[in-house]
Amino acid sequence: MLTGPALARFQKSLLAWFRESQRDLPWRRTRDPYRVWLSEIMLQQTRVAAVIPYYERFLERFPTVKELAEAPEDEVLRLWSGLGYYSRARNLQNAARQIVERHGGEFPRAPGQALALPGIGAYTAAAILSIAYQAKMAVLDGNVARVLARLGAVRGDLRANGRWLELQKTADTLLDEEAPGDWNEAMMELGATLCTPRSPQCLICPLTGFCEARKKGLTEEIPAKRVKRERVEIALAALVLVDARGKTLLLPPPQKREQAGAGEAADVPTLVSRMWHFPTIPVRREAAKVELRKFAQTSIFRGGKCGSEWQALKPVRHAVTFRAITIYPFLARAAGLPRIAGTKILPLEEVSELAISSLTRKVARAAEKAI
Numbered sequence: 001m002l003t004g005p006a007l008a009r010f011q012k013s014l015l016a017w018f019r020e021s022q023r024d025l026p027w028r029r030t031r032d033p034y035r036v037w038l039s040e041i042m043l044q045q046t047r048v049a050a051v052i053p054y055y056e057r058f059l060e061r062f063p064t065v066k067e068l069a070e071a072p073e074d075e076v077l078r079l080w081s082g083l084g085y086y087s088r089a090r091n092l093q094n095a096a097r098q099i100v101e102r103h104g105g106e107f108p109r110a111p112g113q114a115l116a117l118p119g120i121g122a123y124t125a126a127a128i129l130s131i132a133y134q135a136k137m138a139v140l141d142g143n144v145a146r147v148l149a150r151l152g153a154v155r156g157d158l159r160a161n162g163r164w165l166e167l168q169k170t171a172d173t174l175l176d177e178e179a180p181g182d183w184n185e186a187m188m189e190l191g192a193t194l195c196t197p198r199s200p201q202c203l204i205c206p207l208t209g210f211c212e213a214r215k216k217g218l219t220e221e222i223p224a225k226r227v228k229r230e231r232v233e234i235a236l237a238a239l240v241l242v243d244a245r246g247k248t249l250l251l252p253p254p255q256k257r258e259q260a261g262a263g264e265a266a267d268v269p270t271l272v273s274r275m276w277h278f279p280t281i282p283v284r285r286e287a288a289k290v291e292l293r294k295f296a297q298t299s300i301f302r303g304g305k306c307g308s309e310w311q312a313l314k315p316v317r318h319a320v321t322f323r324a325i326t327i328y329p330f331l332a333r334a335a336g337l338p339r340i341a342g343t344k345i346l347p348l349e350e351v352s353e354l355a356i357s358s359l360t361r362k363v364a365r366a367a368e369k370a371i
């Protein structure tokens, strides 16, 4: 563990490199807690390049916490549409409402209060509070853990019992308390740009002289590969009903943990991201059409005629963590669409303007092409 002058040299090297070489990203041009917070949430599980346009559009529409808190949820989800992991958007808005109600519209400075907000965990709280308020809190995420593990030649699964806590202690010890925000960003930047999972660029790394993995020739072995969860294949079938005027029917966002309605299986709400969606059910691949037809007959048309022509559309594939989802969409033409409370009937080409998941968007596009 570095201490005294060696620690000071280490900190100076990293900060100097960061201040010189950091990428120019929109959220780095501000210390405004709302903007820092938004960027941290959007960047979870999502690449920087994908986040930038969403971040800018979102701020254009919701420039303050108050405006976000007061917006209809549908609009927030629409602006998030395509970014994935929609619970982030819901938590963000719920947290915005709490901030307005309980903290006078300002992101709380106290770690306990920040952690009590929906969607804020230890990493996110440390990142926001250190960058926006210079709180002396060290961040630890996957990028930082990799850098620390290599610096200390830590072997084994970094998320295993006790090891993550040890890494957090190391991160706390190394934190530059004079500039905690810059320090945290510098550690993350190093992990994202030079100390990458494969082929780290040790020759130009500002910490090369401090790195045990580099000295021992272990940079490719650390961190140890995680055992990947086995892939699960999921088959769904979606029904795009279209009437003579080109209108279609969508089901509303299912409530969390709500008993599946209208014949939906319980895991479908998760898969359609709790947003507006075409009637969708889990099926056996080889019986997709038969099972969807039966579902339409009983749950959508309630015994009435469920459309004469059924056309199989190109299957849509999507991966969510360990799940490989294939949707088998069917376009069914019906003389009229059933009136069901809570559903939406709208022109097919307007579906993409709603808050929908990218899966639903792909299904809508496939149907539009076929018409």
Ligand code: SF4
Pocket: 147, 150, 151, 194, 195, 196, 200, 201, 202, 203, 205, 206, 207, 208, 209, 211, 213, 214, 219
């Ligand atoms: S020397 Fe290489 S392995 Fe060590 S911190 Fe720098 S980039 Fe990572």
